Amino acid sequence: MLFDRIFQKKLAAIENEMAAKYYRETEIMYNKMRAWRHDYRHHIQAMKAHSVKGEYGDIDKYLDMLDDDLTNVETVVKTGNKMADAILNSKLTLASEKKIKVKAEAKIPVSLTINELDLCIIIGNLIDNAIDACCELPEENRLIRLYMEMKGNFLYLSLINTAKGSKKRSFISTKGDGHGFGLRRIDNIVKKYGGYIKRASEDESFSTELMLPQ
Numbered sequence: 001m002l003f004d005r006i007f008q009k010k011l012a013a014i015e016n017e018m019a020a021k022y023y024r025e026t027e028i029m030y031n032k033m034r035a036w037r038h039d040y041r042h043h044i045q046a047m048k049a050h051s052v053k054g055e056y057g058d059i060d061k062y063l064d065m066l067d068d069d070l071t072n073v074e075t076v077v078k079t080g081n082k083m084a085d086a087i088l089n090s091k092l093t094l095a096s097e098k099k100i101k102v103k104a105e106a107k108i109p110v111s112l113t114i115n116e117l118d119l120c121i122i123i124g125n126l127i128d129n130a131i132d133a134c135c136e137l138p139e140e141n142r143l144i145r146l147y148m149e150m151k152g153n154f155l156y157l158s159l160i161n162t163a164k165g166s167k168k169r170s171f172i173s174t175k176g177d178g179h180g181f182g183l184r185r186i187d188n189i190v191k192k193y194g195g196y197i198k199r200a201s202e203d204e205s206f207s208t209e210l211m212l213p214q
Helices: 002-038 040-052 056-071 082-097 116-134 177-192
Strands: 099-104 143-151 152-160 194-203 206-213
Touching: 040 056, 082 099, 082 116, 082 143, 082 206, 116 143, 116 152, 116 177, 116 206, 177 206
Parallel strands: 099 143
Antiparallel strands: 143 152, 152 206, 194 206
């Protein structure tokens, strides 16, 4: 009984830490987007001023600057589900900043029976692990491919990422208790909802497929 109480206390602490981390990342991304939209009119006025003076070279420089700035806040996917949009775009934007090529397609109904925290834990941990694996590779070999959709009454998620080495990789992360615990939390959440999960390790890639009841 004592062990169970200690385990549950540790579980709650890690869950709270994960939730706080994911919400912070999401808040940062959306603050960037709101700031960019707020400054939009100022950008237009600045370019008009350059145009009136015939400073077309300065306009080109300004557009290049805006293009770089917008890349940092660009929405990667729009699923239709606000919480999924928040965590997916936060994590995939982080992946892009780490020079990881991202291919993502996701369509999710507006309402799910899955608890929002559970959804954050699943998506956040999967993409975090994929980012870690990709960062061990040269930039030209980094790739994350994400696909989410409804299959009947189940939410289907497939994530494939490139990974270092040709040997079979362990399914349990070696990067500390938090990472390994995160994978176990994914398994526990899938089990809680009566879902299905499959992991596979191929030459230079790692994949996860899971299905959760809507």
